Amino acid sequence: xxxxxxxxxxxxxxxxxxxxxxxxxxxxxxxxxxxxxxxxxxxxxxxxxxxxxxxxxxxxxxxxxxxxxxxxxxxxxxxxxxxxxxxxxxxxxxxxxxxxxxxxxxxxxxxxxxxxxxxxxxxxxxxxxxxxxxxxxxxxxxxxxxxxxxxxxxxxxxxxxxxxxxxxxxxxxxxxxxxxxxx
Numbered sequence: 001x002x003x004x005x006x007x008x009x010x011x012x013x014x015x016x017x018x019x020x021x022x023x024x025x026x027x028x029x030x031x032x033x034x035x036x037x038x039x040x041x042x043x044x045x046x047x048x049x050x051x052x053x054x055x056x057x058x059x060x061x062x063x064x065x066x067x068x069x070x071x072x073x074x075x076x077x078x079x080x081x082x083x084x085x086x087x088x089x090x091x092x093x094x095x096x097x098x099x100x101x102x103x104x105x106x107x108x109x110x111x112x113x114x115x116x117x118x119x120x121x122x123x124x125x126x127x128x129x130x131x132x133x134x135x136x137x138x139x140x141x142x143x144x145x146x147x148x149x150x151x152x153x154x155x156x157x158x159x160x161x162x163x164x165x166x167x168x169x170x171x172x173x174x175x176x177x178x179x180x181x182x183x
Contacts, residue, residue, distance in 0.1 A: 018053065025054035028081050028088045033057070034074065036141075037098035038064035042163050045098055049168070056096075063105040063131065064098050066141035068120045071148055092153040094174065097141050099134035100161040106132055134160045135171050142172040150180030 033056035037045045045051060045058050059073055074095075081088060108115055109132050116123040130136035138158035145156040158172030 026086070027084045029054065029056045030089060031055040031094070032089050032091055033094040033096060034059065034077070035096045035098055036061070036064050036066060036070060038062065038100060038103060040100065040104060040163075043098070043100045043161055048098070048161050048166075049096075062108075062118065063103055063137070064100070064141075065105075065119070065129075065137070066097065066144045067118060071144075074149075092155050092176075093151070095145060095149075095154070095156045097138050097145070097156065097158045097172070098161060098168075099138040099141075099158070100163055101134055102163045103134060105137075138171050142175070146175070146177050149177045151177065152179050 030052075035045045035049070035051075035056050036059045037043055039060045039062060043064075045056070045060075051058075057077060059070060061067070061070060112123040112126055115126055115129070115131060119126070119129055121129070128140065130140050138160055142156050142158045149156070154177045155174040156172070156177055157170065157174040160169045160171050161167070162169070
């Protein structure tokens with residue numbers, strides 16, 4: 001079992017190694033990227049996607065799903081980024097949704113009440129969330145982002161990680177979200 005003392009020891013190695021030699025980081029990701037992924041320990045986006053420290057903001061939740069809570073978190077993080085314009089890189093902002101095979105969401109599929117609460121929808125809408133199919137669910141979530149996020153230079157994409165082979169498949173290629181127009 002990993003304990004806190006071991007974690008503190010690992011941190012000491014980090015401080016003298018990667019932290020000491022790493023680039024100065026800002027609060028904004030150097031890669032103009034946010035990744036929404038699952039809390040499953042087999043699917044750490046930093047390892048699966050080879051992220052460098054500070055390259056992406058990462059939100060992890062059950063299933064890596066775009067829920068109303070995820071959208072609220074994204075909005076809050078956007079405000080934090082706006083408060084620090086000096087550290088923002090130019091170019092489009094990339095939201096990467098990372099779902100995976102053999103997800104625990106499969107185990108939750110029979111629990112309509114729990115899932116309805118999680119997605120903040122009536123239970124009869126749950127089939128549209130495709131909780132049992134990561135390829136469909138990542139498309140569903142990319143559609144939610146395209147419906148809810150209206151920002152210029154904002155891309156959304158969807159990936160599925162195979163926990164057996166270690167490979168990542170592009171299911172939704174980077175796609176611009178519609179820009180909100182004012183009337």
